[in-house]
Amino acid sequence: MASRGPDETRRLFGRRRRAARRHTVVRVLLASAVVAVLLAGAWVVAFSSLLAADDVEITGTDQLTKTEVEATADVPIGRPLARIDLDAIEERVRSLPLVESVEASRSWPGTVRLRVTERTAVAWAEIDGEIRGIDRFGASFRRFDEPPALTQIRVDTRDPRDRQQAFEGLGAVVATLSSSAPDLLAAIAYGEAQTQDSLTFELADGRSIRWGSAEDSARKIEVVSALLGSVDAAEYDVSAPEQPTTRE
Template sequence: MLALSVLTVLTIGYLLYFTELAGVRSVEVVGASQVPSERIRELAAVPAGQPMLRVDTDEIAMRVGALPSVASVEVSRSWPSTIKIAVTERRPIGFYDTGRKLYLVDRDGFVYKEIGEPVAGLPKLELSKVGPHDAATRSVASVLADLPPQLREQVRVGRAETPGSIELALADGRIVRWGDAEQTQRKAKVLAVLLTREGEVYDVSSPELPTVS
């Protein structure tokens, strides 16, 4: 009886690992909008019929994750015969002008996609350098990503020389001295009140003592 049980387990293991009886029949892609699903399937390169247990999900995630527009990837087996690729794409918070080309930038400061012209609703980033390892970039990107929608849509430029010197230029020409990336929600609430007053420069770097000049 024991020998039969062992043989049964070995047979099932063999069928699952070495034959097409439990092979891949489909590849499902979810979460992709900027990158065509077919392109992701091409990069995943999962052979039809390959035994599900022999699919290297980490290798697939690495290949798909190399796409600039992809922030993260999770690859899983959906039994009996589907490989599921869940993609989280980067979302732009602004664009950067090199003087020759324009690029989208996400909330982590990652420069990931060239564009032909400015995108409506996205502010321009005015920074000495842009990248995920630049502290000023991360600070400005963090603020722009976390602004309430009604305030974010008014911003045309986000700039900073240092992480603590963030400024926002609004569509009507007014300037907001934001300071650092701390207390974004509190500063946004204070600013919403200040913007009802006439002025040119609105300083909320210290939200306890805001000024208008």
Template sequence: MLRARPDSRAEQGGEDQDEQTVRVARRRFARRQWARRWLAWRPILVALLLLGLAGAAGWLVLFSSTLAVASVRVTGTDVLDTAEVRRTAAVPLGEPLATVDLDAIAARVEGLAPTQSVDVSRAWPDTVRIAVQERVAVAVVEREGIVRGLDDEGVLFRSYPSKPAGLPVVRMAAATRSEALAEAALVIDALPDDLSGKVDYLEVRTVDTISLVLRNGRTILWGSAEDSANKAEVLDVLLDRKAQVYDVSVPGQPTITR
């Protein structure tokens, strides 16, 4: 009896298919292994990348000359000279903009008498900006032939070659303190327009000793700025009486001296 011989080509095809299946399985296994390794290493690599970027950014901002101070911009000056502000500010040119001490610059500029307030900021990439708000004169002080501006805080901050029109005049004693000048500024602000137009000058000795000298030579003892509205109302009635001195320092008990 004859037996069928196995087909060698079929056997070879089966072996090739098995090998291909093994190779595919190995590749899939390798990809899974790589994926697992990548998942494990990815946070570390991302962290290293971020750390590198942060380090580069830190070096660029804190140490590189790319973002160093190259200019100073001053705004808001009228009385002050911008060159004087720059000299006083002493901004360190060439140093990294991020490390400049803005508070120290502001403190130096605030030391200038005409400066009421100042805002110092960084204007990237290379500029320090100094915005000055100057004091505004509400009166002038005449003393020993010198005319100076007085602001609403009682600060003398500038000089005038002569008395400017529209500003009341304050005369002070040698021992008058800044608190008394500030009080005088409050009195000026509280005076009604009709009375203010009659005043030749204010005379200030202390906080409680402020007088108004009118253009007709009469004197008003005003006292402090407290209760100025009532003082003005009482004075409006008293001025109808002929006198040389009107005392409204205590508005509830006014007196006149002929």
């Protein structure tokens, strides 16, 4: 095979250099085009009115009106959806006493969705002369004109911390009873406590259950249900469910 002469070799190298430069130029142009597209897309998403908030969709309300939730949420209509502070919206909506939780999300191209979970009363208590609904977290969140068909709970302490913790414990146990042992709940006349560890339930027939804290309530329900059906006593203590006791 004949070897290339110097001129032919130089021409070959020249063609290769020009092809490499063309490939480089093409790659640079393609990269620039991609960057331009990305920048344009980012501008449209973050700054353009094309993807601005123009609607608020609210679900989960029953006691609250959608108008009330929307006014409290104060969604900045007209602001690009990507730049709306959803955490701030959630915080504002959670300030409503009837709201247990809320989840805010974006729905492109222009909707802010609010999924609200309202508080539900599981018990009632007389607080400062008013009949108040108490939820499963012990929150007093609404007023009733008369006692509702729910379990009454009583908290007898002036210490604000003990008072709130006692309401939390009673609310948690009543909610558990409502879902897993409604017959037992129906037999309870009222629940009372002074601290989170002194929960007691008085039955309509005069017997009482010393519950202790709200911890391990599922096990306590099993134990006290068995005792109520097999042991005749005035008081059933399941505060330590592995070692329950009774008193005549």
